[in-house]
Amino acid sequence: MARKQFHSNASKFLYNRFVAGDPKREEEYEEAVINAEIARKIYDLRTKAGLTQQQLAVRVGTSKSAICRLEDADYEGHSLSILKRVAAALDKRVEIRFMPSKRLKTA
Amino acid sequence: MARKQFHSNASKFLYNRFVAGDPKREEEYEEAVINAEIARKIYDLRTKAGLTQQQLAVRVGTSKSAICRLEDADYEGHSLSILKRVAAALDKRVEIRFMPSKRLKTA
DNA sequence: CTCTAGATTCTCATTATTGTGAACTCAGTA
DNA sequence: TACTGAGTTCACAATAATGAGAATCTAGAG
Numbered sequence: 640m641a642r643k644q645f646h647s648n649a650s651k652f653l654y655n656r657f658v659a660g661d662p663k664r665e666e667e668y669e670e671a672v673i674n675a676e677i678a679r680k681i682y683d684l685r686t687k688a689g690l691t692q693q694q695l696a697v698r699v700g701t702s703k704s705a706i707c708r709l710e711d712a713d714y715e716g717h718s719l720s721i722l723k724r725v726a727a728a729l730d731k732r733v734e735i736r737f738m739p740s741k742r743l744k745t746a
Numbered sequence: 747m748a749r750k751q752f753h754s755n756a757s758k759f760l761y762n763r764f765v766a767g768d769p770k771r772e773e774e775y776e777e778a779v780i781n782a783e784i785a786r787k788i789y790d791l792r793t794k795a796g797l798t799q800q801q802l803a804v805r806v807g808t809s810k811s812a813i814c815r816l817e818d819a820d821y822e823g824h825s826l827s828i829l830k831r832v833a834a835a836l837d838k839r840v841e842i843r844f845m846p847s848k849r850l851k852t853a
Numbered sequence: 854c855t856c857t858a859g860a861t862t863c864t865c866a867t868t869a870t871t872g873t874g875a876a877c878t879c880a881g882t883a
Numbered sequence: 884t885a886c887t888g889a890g891t892t893c894a895c896a897a898t899a900a901t902g903a904g905a906a907t908c909t910a911g912a913g
Contacts, residue, residue: 669839670830677842684844691889702873707891716870719824720899723777726844732776734845735784735829737791737838798859809903814861823900827869 669740675712677722682710684729698728776847782819784829789817791836805835 685695685706692706699706699721708714709721719733726733792802792813799813806813806828815821816832826840833840 673830673840673842680842680844692891693889701871703890704874704892705872708871711891715827717826718870718900719826719829720822721871722826722842723780727847729844730847731844732847733780734843735780735787736841736843737787737833737836738841740834740837740839799861800859808901810860811862811904812902815901818861825870825900828901 670715674715674717677717678710678712678714681706681725684725684731685710688729695725695728699724777822781822781824784824785817785819785821788813788832791832791838792817795836802832802835806831 685692688695690698692703692710696703696706701721701724705721709717709725719735723733792799795802797805799810799817803810803813808828808831812828813832816824816828826842830840
């Protein structure tokens with residue numbers, strides 16, 4: 640039926656793809672991680688709800704290609720508005736937190 | 747010096763302004779709460795860092811009016827991209843979580 | 854009162870995200 | 884093989900957020 644695809648593999652290669660010892664790249668890496676995590680969370684929530692992309696699209700009020708875009712780990716354009724709509728469609732709510740940066744302060 | 751304004755009062759009146767016993771309004775209320783919380787968090791992080799809106803604007807790479815807009819509790823247009831930029835400017839990172847909805851399931 | 858820094862509000866051009874349909878891949882199945 | 888459902892990718896119009904400057908407001912200092 641459904642394809643598994645790279646949803647769980649993407650994060651495996653992210654670090655190699657970005658950081659590779661360059662401290663300046665760590666910021667981009669963190670952003671990429673955030674994007675990949677959001678994509679994975681949406682995918683998890685949708686599949687655990689037993690919905691296809693098409694079905695979730697109807698609930699959210701958009702198209703399946705838009706849902707697919709949200710679940711793309713490389714997508715960088717996540718907006719809060721669409722995340723809130725997706726969350727509401729899955730009976731969830733979005734929480735935003737500002738956490739201490741994982742990066743070491745400028746030594 | 748700085749004005750205190752409604753940053754801490756806003757949330758006081760949000761519930762009265764929205765819900766008022768109407769269950770259908772609760773969704774809008776939750777969204778408004780999220781927006782207000784983001785605004786307050788940015789305000790708190792900025793002031794605790796001892797920065798003016800102008801100074802934060804420079805760090806973020808935008809204008810002071812844009813920062814002011816982010817700290818407006820009524821602003822509904824928060825995007826993830828600007829939140830990440832603000833977080834990075836304050837040596838923080840943004841974390842997104844999908845939480846169980848506070849609303850009671852359809853009884 | 855005047856001056857100033859900080860903050861707020863407004864407008865609008867620029868930029869970014871969303872909505873959409875179509876074409877495509879893939880896996881399963883008849 | 885052909886067919887189907889699910890997912891992916893692309894392009895582009897429609898919509899929404901950002902960037903910026905100017906005007907305004909407020910509180911405190913002088």
